[in-house]
Every structure is written in structure tokens, then in C-alpha cells.
Amino acid sequence: MSDLGADLPASRPFEREVRVFVVGGLLFLLFLAGLSLVAFRNATEWAVAENARRRQGEAALVALRLAGSGAAERWLAEDGETASLLLSLGARQAALFDVEGRRLAAASYLPDADLLPERLDAADRPAPGRAVVREALDEPTPLVVVVVSAPGGAGHLRVAFDATALSAARRTEAVLSTVVPAAALALVLLALLFLRRLMRPIDALTQTARGAGGLVGGEPAPRGDEADRAVATFARTVEELRRRTAELEDLRRREKERADALAVTAATLVRSHPGGLLVVDATLRLTEANRPALAALDLSRDALGQGARDVLAAWPPLRAAVESAAQGTPTLAAEFASGEATGGRLLALTAVPVADAAGRRLGVLVFLEDRTATKRLERELSARRELAALGEMSAGIAHEFRNATATILGFVRLAASAESPEARARHLSAIRREAEHVARITGDFLLFARPERVERAETDLDALVAEAVRDERVVLPGVTVEVEGAFGTAWGDAALLRRALVNLVRNAAEAASGGGGTRVLVSGERGEDAVRVRVEDDGPGIAEAEAEKVFVPFFSTKEGGTGLGLALVAKIATLHGGTVSVERSPALGGARFVLALPVAAP
Incomplete structure (x- = not known):
């Protein structure tokens, strides 16, 4: 410390005080670091001693249990309660040795049982009524080994406990014993090297205060310590700045009042x-x-x-x-x-x-x-009115179709009595096909016209898509149907969802085949709340004017179409809390239908 202040002139006491304060602070920090290190080492030693006493007591508890069993060797190796006790105490090894150190029995169910020694060293064999506790921290698993007298004094019980935490504390103690003194020494060296450099801003501040003394009025700065003179000069400077700032603030306030009226009016208009x-x-x-x-x-x-x-x-x-x-x-x-x-x-x-x-x-x-909500409500109201009217009409038409089906089946019976077997077979085949067609249309009408009971469950969409694609490959072998992505599961009725997927795939295959295309792509995408099934084709697509009508019952762009396939898809999607939409396929150029279904129970 004498070297640090030797070259200071008598007129610079402030800088000498700063140096004394810094050096004193460093010494105090060194004292605190040493005190903390000693305290940590003492705490570690206390914790080690407490751990040894606790482990000795736990080993004695195991020995006491074995003493009460009457068959210590068998109980140590096979008894379930003894095993539970050892495992709950964190034991890694446990074995019984005779008075000469030979191993008699071991707890083979403990993690490190295969590392047990065959003999017990003489140093590890305590006198009756005493115990040996030692640390084995260099093992693959750090251990605390406790040896106590076996039940009846006929040998020794050796129990090894997990000492991972103890090993970590020892390592931490060793690291801190090196790092703390080294860090303290480095801090002292840095402070000694840069103390002179740290004083340069103080010197610059003092010089600035001297220069500012002539810029402000008032009484001259008091004589004495340079720090006192610098503080007085800065106080006068701050007071002058405060006075001039008040003048500028008054000017700004008057200008602001003239602009506030317009600003408040505009802000109120925007917010309200x-x-x-x-x-x-x-x-x-x-x-x-x-x-x-x-x-x-x-x-x-x-x-x-x-x-x-x-x-x-x-x-x-x-x-x-x-x-x-x-x-x-x-x-x-x-x-x-x-x-x-x-x-x-x-x-x-x-x-x-x-x-x-x-x-x-x-x-x-x-x-x-x-106006989105207004337009949406208008469309929904219109759709509900149309669906209600079409429901009533479809129920009546379905009734008529059923009557027609009965008539056709009556002709089947009449054709069965024809004399020519060939004619009879031909008529029966044609009538049967017509009857099946009418029955299918009847089922579609009824499904759309009346509420359907949905049996919801977790449904494997991958299997349903595979079935729909397999069926369509048989019906239209000239169209290539490809599947991409993962579909996973959805929450819904498997039969209804299969019908919706079959209708979408068949519609795409027929559109591709009838429009000169040859390809249909079925892809899946899972989101957080919904799974989306996309069915797209390379057919002619759907005109923009017709895109909003494709889900309306009885509307069809195909010759001979019933106009119920996509309408049923829309109803099935609605019954499941999902949606279906149509757009142009960016990949194939035809139409792309997107069926969105919830992935979990609502």
C-alpha cells in the first residue's frame, strides 16, 4: 500500500482515499473468501460425519432384523421384507462374513452384488459391539462401506451404501479449495495492475469541473479538497441547467396546448x-x-x-x-x-x-x-332453408322409390316364370341391377333427409383410406390412385367416414377418367386439432361458378349423376363437427376436395 500512494502529492488527498478504499475492499473480500472456504470445508466434514453415523445406524438396523429372524443367511438372501428395507436405504451391496472374513451369504438382488469381495480384510473386521465405516469413492459407484457385528456375534455384516452425493461434495470441496484462492489472487493482481487506470476518470472529472467553473455564475467554488470543489461546481451547473430548462419547458407547454385540442379530437374519433x-x-x-x-x-x-x-x-x-x-x-x-x-x-x-x-x-x-358475419349468416340461413325443403322432398321421393323397387322386384318374379331360360336370365339381371340402383338412391335420399345416429369412436383413417382406394382401383383400373402422408385417427363413425371417403375417391376417379385424366392423389395432414384428407385429380376441375353448388343435393356436373354423393360427404362432415371444401389442385390441375375431421372427442 505504501508504493501505491508514494507518488501522490499532498494536494490530492481524494485520490489517496480512493486507493485506500479499494485496497481495503480487496483485503476484506479476501478475508470473506477465506472464511467462506473454511466454513464450507467444516460443513462438508460435518455432513460426512453425520452421513457415517446415519449409515452405521441403518446397518445396525439391518443386523438387528437379521438377528431376530433365526436364519440370518437365508433371510439376507431371500427375505422380501429385508430386501425392501435394504433397497429403501439405498444399499448397493450387503453380505454376511464369518469371524475369519469368509463370505457366507450375499444379497444378490442389490445393484452391485457382483462386486462383493470373497473375503473381508482384517482391518474391516470390528470388535464385537463396534463398527467400521470407510469411504470407497474411487469405485465405479461411490460407496460408504459399513461393517458391524453379525447377529449373535458369529461374524460380520457388511453393507455398502450409495455415496454419489458424498463424492460430489468431496469433489466440490477440492475444486473450491483450489479455485477460491486462485480467484482471490487473480483479483488482487488485476486490482493492483489497473488501479492507476481506474483513477483516470476521476482525474478527468476533476479537470472538467475546473473548466466548468467559468461557465456558470454564482459564488466561486470553496477552497480545499478538489472533490469538494468539483461537487460545488457541478451543483451550480445543474442549477443553471434547471433554470434554463424551465424556460424551455414553458415555451414547449404553450406550443403543446395549441396542438393538444386537435390531437385529442383526432384520437377520440379513432378510438370511439x-x-x-x-x-x-x-x-x-x-x-x-x-x-x-x-x-x-x-x-x-x-x-x-x-x-x-x-x-x-x-x-x-x-x-x-x-x-x-x-x-x-x-x-x-x-x-x-x-x-x-x-x-x-x-x-x-x-x-x-x-x-x-x-x-x-x-x-x-x-x-x-x-360484413363477414352478416354474409355468413345469410348463407347459413339460405342453406338451412334449402336443406329443410330438400329433406322433405327427398323423404317423399325415397318413399316413391321404395314403391318402384317393390314393383321391379314383382317383375323379377314374373320374369322367373318365362319359358326361355336365356331371356329369363337376361331380364332378371337387368331388373336386378335397376332395383339395386334404385335401392342405393333410396338409401342416399333417406340418409340425407333424416337425422342420422352417429356412433362416434376413435377411428383408424389409414385403414379406411386404404379400403376406399382398393375398391376404386378395382372399379376403374385405368385410373392410378396414389396415397401420400399419414392420416392417423379421427373421432367419428367408421361406417359414415368410410362412405364419405369412398364418395370422394370415386368422384375424383370418375372426374379424372371422364375428363381425359389418369391420376388421383389422396394425401393426409394432421394438425393439432384436426386431420385433413385431401383428394385431388387431374381432371377438368370445377368451374368457380359451380364450386358453391357441388355440395347442394341433386346438383351434378356428370351425365347420369344423382347429385347426392358430395352432398352426403358434406352432411357426414357436419355430423362429425368437421368441414369439406373444394378448390383447384395446384399439383394436378383438377379439383381438390379437403375433408377436415376432429382428431379427438369434442
Whole structure:
């Protein structure tokens, strides 16, 4: 310490005090480190001693149990309660030895029984009534070995307990015994090397205080310690800055009051507007948006302050309306559907330019109204009305079809009495095919017209898809049906789901075959809540105008089709809490039907 302060002039007591404080702090830290190390080592030794006493007591407990058995060797090797006791105590080895150290019996069910010695060293054989405890931390599994007198004094009981925690404590003690002194020494060396460098900022601060003394008014700084003079100078500087800041704050407040009225009005308008509202400035930056607008466009408040052209790039109609309004042309109540950008929402927008009294354009106001729910309710109401009417009609038609089936079957009986066997067989075959066709249509009508009882269970979709594909390969061998992906299980009625899959695959195969195609692809994708089965073909596809009608009963684009196959698929999906949709296949170019089903019980 004398070397550190030898070159300090008498007029620099503050720096000498800093050096004394730093060195004193280092010495105190060294004292704390040494004290902590000693305390840790003492605690470790105490824990080791306590562990040895506890293990000795546990070994004595085992010996006492064996003494009460009357057959110590057999009880140690075979008794279930003794085994449970040893395992609960964490024993790794246990064996009985005679007075000369030969092993008599061992607990073979313990983990390290195969490592037991055949003989017990003389040093490990305690006198009657005493015990030997030693550590074996170099073993593959660290052990604490306890040897006590065997029951009746006829030998010794040796029990080895798991000492992994004890071994870790010993290793930690050894590491800390080296690391703590080394770290303390390194800290002292670093402090001695950089103490002079650490004083440079203090010197710079003192010099700055000297220079600032002439920039502020007031009384001169007091004489004495340089630290006192620096503090006084900085106090006067802060007071001067406070006075000048108050003057600037007063000017700013007056300017702010003039702008607050307009800002409050604009903010209130944006927040309280029930619909979506966007504010775009004259440079086409999005400056404000209320919560309904952010939700409708799936934006976050991070978009504020960015260019409106970039933020609204996913909604071309909205972007075009903003650009037109910025040029002075408003857009009033225009509807647009933005597809995936807003989750399939239908929005109505009004974009009007904003100008001041002089006619200078200030920006654009955009009002948004979400009409998705209204349109959806209209479609659902229309679909329900149509399904109700068609249900009644299909029930009546099914009744008529059943009557027709009975008539056809009557003709079958009449044809059976024909004289020519060939004619009779030909007529019977034709009538039977017609009857089966009518019966199938009748079943479809009834399934669609009346509520169906769904027997829900965990259903293997992989097996159902395989069956549907196998059947279709037999019916239309000219069409290649491929399967990709994993389908897993879904929660539903296996019979109804099989019917839906058969209808989808057959519809795709017939579309491919009739439209000049040769390929059908069935793929699966599992999500967190639903499994999606995609069936696509390379046929002509479905026109956009007809896409909304394909699931309507009795609507068919195929010659001779009944218009019930896809309608039944839609009803089965609805009964299972799922959905079915149609779109153009990006891979094959034809139609792609997507059946979504829940993966678990709702």
C-alpha cells in the first residue's frame, strides 16, 4: 500500500482515499473468501460425519432384523421384507462374513452384488459391539462401506451404501479449495495492475469541473479538497441547467396546448369509432389505426409509422383506394374479399381525402366495416332453408322409390316364370341391377333427409383410406390412385367416414377418367386439432361458378349423376363437427376436395 500512494502529492488527498478504499475492499473480500472456504470445508466434514453415523445406524438396523429372524443367511438372501428395507436405504451391496472374513451369504438382488469381495480384510473386521465405516469413492459407484457385528456375534455384516452425493461434495470441496484462492489472487493482481487506470476518470472529472467553473455564475467554488470543489461546481451547473430548462419547458407547454385540442379530437374519433378506422398522412404513412381495423386486417401496432403502400400490399383494393383518395378521388362503400390475408373476411371500405381550409391535402381517412358475419349468416340461413325443403322432398321421393323397387322386384318374379331360360336370365339381371340402383338412391335420399345416429369412436383413417382406394382401383383400373402422408385417427363413425371417403375417391376417379385424366392423389395432414384428407385429380376441375353448388343435393356436373354423393360427404362432415371444401389442385390441375375431421372427442 505504501508504493501505491508514494507518488501522490499532498494536494490530492481524494485520490489517496480512493486507493485506500479499494485496497481495503480487496483485503476484506479476501478475508470473506477465506472464511467462506473454511466454513464450507467444516460443513462438508460435518455432513460426512453425520452421513457415517446415519449409515452405521441403518446397518445396525439391518443386523438387528437379521438377528431376530433365526436364519440370518437365508433371510439376507431371500427375505422380501429385508430386501425392501435394504433397497429403501439405498444399499448397493450387503453380505454376511464369518469371524475369519469368509463370505457366507450375499444379497444378490442389490445393484452391485457382483462386486462383493470373497473375503473381508482384517482391518474391516470390528470388535464385537463396534463398527467400521470407510469411504470407497474411487469405485465405479461411490460407496460408504459399513461393517458391524453379525447377529449373535458369529461374524460380520457388511453393507455398502450409495455415496454419489458424498463424492460430489468431496469433489466440490477440492475444486473450491483450489479455485477460491486462485480467484482471490487473480483479483488482487488485476486490482493492483489497473488501479492507476481506474483513477483516470476521476482525474478527468476533476479537470472538467475546473473548466466548468467559468461557465456558470454564482459564488466561486470553496477552497480545499478538489472533490469538494468539483461537487460545488457541478451543483451550480445543474442549477443553471434547471433554470434554463424551465424556460424551455414553458415555451414547449404553450406550443403543446395549441396542438393538444386537435390531437385529442383526432384520437377520440379513432378510438370511439365502432368500425375500423385508418389514418394515413400526406406522405402516405399509416399514422393511426383503431383496434377494429387492426383486427380486421390482422395487423399489429408495429405497422404504425410505416408506409401505407407496404403495410396494405396484401389488400390490393384497399391500397388502391388509399392511393386514389390521396389524389382527391374518394372510394365509397366498396366491398372486397381479401382471402387468406384476413382469414376470408368480407370488408366494406370507404376512403376519403382530408384537406385543410386552404385546400391543402393532409391525408386520407379509411373506414372499414366487417360484413363477414352478416354474409355468413345469410348463407347459413339460405342453406338451412334449402336443406329443410330438400329433406322433405327427398323423404317423399325415397318413399316413391321404395314403391318402384317393390314393383321391379314383382317383375323379377314374373320374369322367373318365362319359358326361355336365356331371356329369363337376361331380364332378371337387368331388373336386378335397376332395383339395386334404385335401392342405393333410396338409401342416399333417406340418409340425407333424416337425422342420422352417429356412433362416434376413435377411428383408424389409414385403414379406411386404404379400403376406399382398393375398391376404386378395382372399379376403374385405368385410373392410378396414389396415397401420400399419414392420416392417423379421427373421432367419428367408421361406417359414415368410410362412405364419405369412398364418395370422394370415386368422384375424383370418375372426374379424372371422364375428363381425359389418369391420376388421383389422396394425401393426409394432421394438425393439432384436426386431420385433413385431401383428394385431388387431374381432371377438368370445377368451374368457380359451380364450386358453391357441388355440395347442394341433386346438383351434378356428370351425365347420369344423382347429385347426392358430395352432398352426403358434406352432411357426414357436419355430423362429425368437421368441414369439406373444394378448390383447384395446384399439383394436378383438377379439383381438390379437403375433408377436415376432429382428431379427438369434442
